[in-house]
Amino acid sequence: QKEVEQNSGPLSVPEGAIASLNCTYSDRVSQSFFWYRQYSGKSPELIMSIYSNGDKEDGRFTAQLNKASQYVSLLIRDSQPSDSATYLCAVRGYSSASKIIFGSGTRLSIRP
């Protein structure tokens, strides 16, 4: 069974600080990795996608991928109260039409 594991949290971070979210996955042939944000009662909203080892930056967000360690992370710089949400790590297999497997999510709370 292919799994995506995340710490459920809650992770509490002061406003303006860096939030660090981590994820591990079990399927070595996974090719695509995503971070989605989900507010309570809402649908997943894509924040970042990453496909190759290293860092990818987009505004205040940086995704990091290490395929050898089967590890993905998301850094949120200058955390804002509006960043408070559940962050879902998601992994796709080798086929472009294949499913995304989601982790259970990490609840992030930004305290003013």
Next chain:
Amino acid sequence: EPEVTQTPSHQVTQMGQEVILRCVPISNHLYFYWYRQILGQKVEFLVSFYNNEISEKSEIFDDQFSVERPDGSNFTLKIRSTKLEDSAMYFCASSAAEETQYFGPGTRLLVL
């Protein structure tokens, strides 16, 4: 910005009844998906659809479920005889030839 839309936003039904959940994917997308999220649990893949046929389905997607693209814009999920455990948020997603899946706002299904 184009987005996936879903109707209805909420659906209440009696156990044993049929329900049809509707989705309008982003217009130039070719791959369509249904996911569900039971309250407090992970987002789970149900089915993917490409070129007018199912490309992959999960063990959840049994004979009670079916999908259809009845015209050039709609993508539907039918549950033939609903059970209490079908109560969940159902998300439609779509993607172009590239990797990223974009999610609709969801339909909250409650089976009584």
